[in-house]
Amino acid sequence: GDSVTQMEGPVTLSEEAFLTINCTYTATGYPSLFWYVQYPGEGLQLLLKATKADDKGSNKGFEATYRKETTSFHLEKGSVQVSDSAVYFCALQNFKRGSQGNLIFGKGTKLSVKP
Amino acid sequence: DSGVTQTPKHLITATGQRVTLRCSPRSGDLSVYWYQQSLDQGLQFLIQYYNGEERAKGNILERFSAQQFPDLHSELNLSSLELGDSALYFCASSARAEAEAFFGQGTRLTVV
Numbered sequence: 001g002d003s004v005t006q007m008e009g010p011v012t013l014s015e016e017a018f019l020t021i022n023c024t025y026t027a028t029g030y031p032s033l034f035w036y037v038q039y040p041g042e043g044l045q046l047l048l049k050a051t052k053a054d055d056k057g058s059n060k061g062f063e064a065t066y067r068k069e070t071t072s073f074h075l076e077k078g079s080v081q082v083s084d085s086a087v088y089f090c091a092l093q094n095f096k097r098g099s100q101g102n103l104i105f106g107k108g109t110k111l112s113v114k115p
Numbered sequence: 116d117s118g119v120t121q122t123p124k125h126l127i128t129a130t131g132q133r134v135t136l137r138c139s140p141r142s143g144d145l146s147v148y149w150y151q152q153s154l155d156q157g158l159q160f161l162i163q164y165y166n167g168e169e170r171a172k173g174n175i176l177e178r179f180s181a182q183q184f185p186d187l188h189s190e191l192n193l194s195s196l197e198l199g200d201s202a203l204y205f206c207a208s209s210a211r212a213e214a215e216a217f218f219g220q221g222t223r224l225t226v227v
Contacts, residue, residue, distance in 0.1 A: 036218075103207075
């Protein structure tokens with residue numbers, strides 16, 4: 001079945017450091033890919049998404065590019081801030097025939113940014 | 116604020132008991148999803164309703180059930196609770212079955 005694998009955390013960075021969180025997926029067809037963020041004590045918020053190969057999703061300085069050849073959707077940010085400290089989830093949603101269409105999540109990566 | 120409201124925010128109950136979690140979707144959204152977030156299993160899809168009808172089932176235990184009412188709010192019923200059912204339960208809604216989902220803040224269930 002479809003699945004998402006993302007790098008284990010926790011990740012600890014200093015403010016203004018470069019961030020990469022790796023995410024790869026297994027799916028048939030052409031799923032949509034997402035990054036969700038969960039701030040402490042809050043629910044999940046959609047950070048960015050991409051619906052087809054080579055699409056780049058971006059929001060709040062974060063970017064991720066849908067790479068079908070490597071089945072990846074790595075999250076990057078050039079300069080992290082303390083306020084970016086949260087848990088980040090990579091997810092896919094597959095609308096192909098026979099798929100349930102629900103979100104399938106990776107296990108999450110906890111990011112801590114130190115001042 | 117996503118527009119999805121879940122109540123209660125926190126719930127503590129004993130093993131063997133039954134609880135009901137409530138979700139009010141965003142105005143106009145027809146599809147409701149329930150997810151369970153636990154330390155060992157991560158975020159797992161439980162069940163989806165669309166306009167009152169069950170559309171998809173995931174890893175939902177037989178002790179759990181859900182329904183979506185005519186006003187589109189949904190309830191997740193958890194019975195014969197076990198310690199392992201302690202988790203954060205999220206509801207999400209979307210305008211259509213395949214549209215972007217918006218999540219509520221979750222209900223944290225603690226079974227003691």
